[in-house]
Amino acid sequence: MKPINVGLLGLGTVGGGTLTVLRRNAGEITRRAGREIKVTMAAVRDLEKARKLAGPELEITTDPMAVVNNTDIDIVVELIGGTSLAKDLVLKAIANGKHVVTANKALLAMHGNEIFQAAQAKGVMVAFEAAVAGGIPIIKALREGLTANRIEWIAGIINGTTNFILTEMRDKGLAFDAVLQQAQELGYAEADPTFDIEGVDAAHKLTIMAAIGFGIPMQFDKAYTEGISKLTKEDIAYAEQLGYRIKLLGITKRTEQGIELRVHPTLIPAKRLIANVEGVMNAVLVKGDAVGATMYYGRGAGAEPTASSVVADLVDVTRMLTSDPENRVPHLAFQPDALSDVPVLAIDEVRTSYYLRLRVFDKPGVLADVTRILADLGISIDAMIQKEPAEGEEQADVILLTHITVEKFINQAIAKIEALSSISGKVTRIRLEELSSN
Template sequence: MESVRVGLIGWGTVGCGVIRVLEENASVIRARLGFPLELARVADLDLETPRPVPVAREKLTQNAREILEDPGIQIVVELIGGLEPARSFILEALERGKHVVTANKALLAHHGNELFEHAERHGGSIGFEASVAGGIPLLKSLREGLAGNKVDTIFGILNGTGNYILTRMTEEGLAFADALREAQEKGYAEADPTLDVDGIDTAHKLAIAGAMAFGTPIRFDQVYVEGIRQIDPLDVQFATEFGYQLKLLAIGRHVNGQLEMRVHPTLIPSSHVLASVRGAYNAVHLHGNAVGSIMLYGLGAGMMPTGSAVVADIMDIARDLASGVVNRVPPLSFLPENTQDIPIRPMEDVTTKYYFRFSAVDRPGVLSKISGILGENAISIAAVIQKGREVEGAVPIVMLTHEAQERAVRKSLEAIDRLDIVRGPTRIIRIEDSENSHVERE
């Protein structure tokens, strides 16, 4: 094969990373493939804003159709983000016999099942390594490196923005708003940080990775999601006193014939390997029945790490083109006919440990009333801190529990928050400790 021609739709941050990797590592890429990758065309609505990686004018266009309709372009790289027109571009590219690479986790989380079915129908392939954890080869590990395992657990930090904010709140005692502002100033957070701080970005990624790990369709709408907007520095401080660190975690588990798929702020022991993951880094703990526990760590976003993952997908597809095969490895790891609609465990049925912070008036009998309601709902207290100082007119009482069911916790807190001795809603953070960070599959 003389070369493989690539068309790039989206000349933004990641697009620039792809172009730079293709240019700077051209000799390495050719040595590994046996032929070059040729960037034939780049489409973007804005061709005037200066970019860190320039493109020859004759290769630029504002019309993505020039890429989709070019019979000489074999691989289309979609990097514009969002649901539309990205979805339509990918569908048309596949219909025209092209292969696709995308970093669009939101699109895959919402429409991935449709896109993969469309690719199979038209004999095309979709590469999407860059959609989850940026430059960390998480999806390739699930698809190939761990192919001989029953993977029962995905447990990790999949959003660098949220991790940066929580790191600054932990290490400097910053309020959430101040840590967010700093993240935006440093370019770690968007002007509208909703997807990152509300946990939605992490949920997109968990839905994709979970489908690959557990052999199910992508079901983003069934992932339980909580963000970090309500995290108070006081809770970060108490967590530290108990020997925990606070992280926004993606948790996927296959246990007792059901899947847990949840994203929320989580306390983990300070000794846990994930507790040391600082700043904008990502890290994912995986557990397979043969390999045991492993962890992948690195930059989960950014121009070059994400560009690296996109180029790896381009190279995989180029090898298949040279060999005359398509989808030698199924995109979601399992053959489509062998995927299973494994039920998602409702959040109310999840059992874990909990951190509670009650804001109560300073009078005798308060602790006994609160603990009495918890006891009535089979919630056992593991540890208590009661501070004498007032915070906003109330005294904080902090409790850690043994394992309890979410349904019982919610019922208890509804009753406690109605007490006249309690000021404001109880703060709740779930706990995952080292002894229950993975659960063996049946």
């Protein structure tokens, strides 16, 4: 089957990320989509820079209309941002019968009604998972995962720049201006950060989520928008004393009077999971009448997280163009003839860290024996607690955390430790996982 040909408008952060992800994971993506997805053309501002990034197999142009008008292209990915040229390009792509994938929240919040109407009339898809909360598949959750529910409200941390600033202000007791400068140096805030810090970017995303959640047209002009630039570290500290964190939330709520649509700094109880979403991370909390509250958490920006959503949309469109409707999404995500026979490991071969608790008789040399046994098996110790024996007892607990090892080695070590005369009874062994996102 011939590949799906993709034309990129823009080869900056997200465009570059999209190219990288499509190339690195080409095998898995094809196994999932049922067909190769290939970027064949890109419109850029700087030809030379783009050539270096894209390599020779890609047609590069400075004329975005040339991509939109190229009859070989099946899907146009709009990543140039803004609301004027981007709008013309998207509408022209639709008119040309091409499917569109876009990450452009401003465009959709302001012109989505017109764009969707055009797409509907022409019978093409306009997919926009990347427009809200970067790599988090929140559009799919709202549009498909929660369709049973009357949505009551949506509340989201949907701007990483401001969440980073608020996290730093709280952690370090710093003022807004100082943290903003730091965020700019780290690349988490733009040179002109207005759209982020004044809540405009969040309001674009919130407008889109409200439309999907409540089945209303896009109404960005009705959104209330208040940013974080006037927040003081004193208010953050007082909120903390009262048991609250301050987050920039986008909130949309159905009430008897109408729909609330508002972005502003908000005190939320510190014990809520979403209050503990820190740094540049995003999270969206959705309250449905049947499911209750569900939350979706992940990276809301950045090259590859955003590309993750762009490519997911490309796979969605490709599946629609490739398979019969009832086989559009394979049961196990991968095409049935493309499953892998990679083996499932026996538990003995698993690699992880361990918590060990030993009951030891309080006599000299026992820890030396234990640590020797572990060292001989190549197991290193990350942390240890040694308790005093309780009153009237001769034994005490020793707790060890190990670094990563193979389970069979820890089992050998435990057998040897249990055989020591200074050890009482069985060793308690519980596995430990760091679950680091790096």
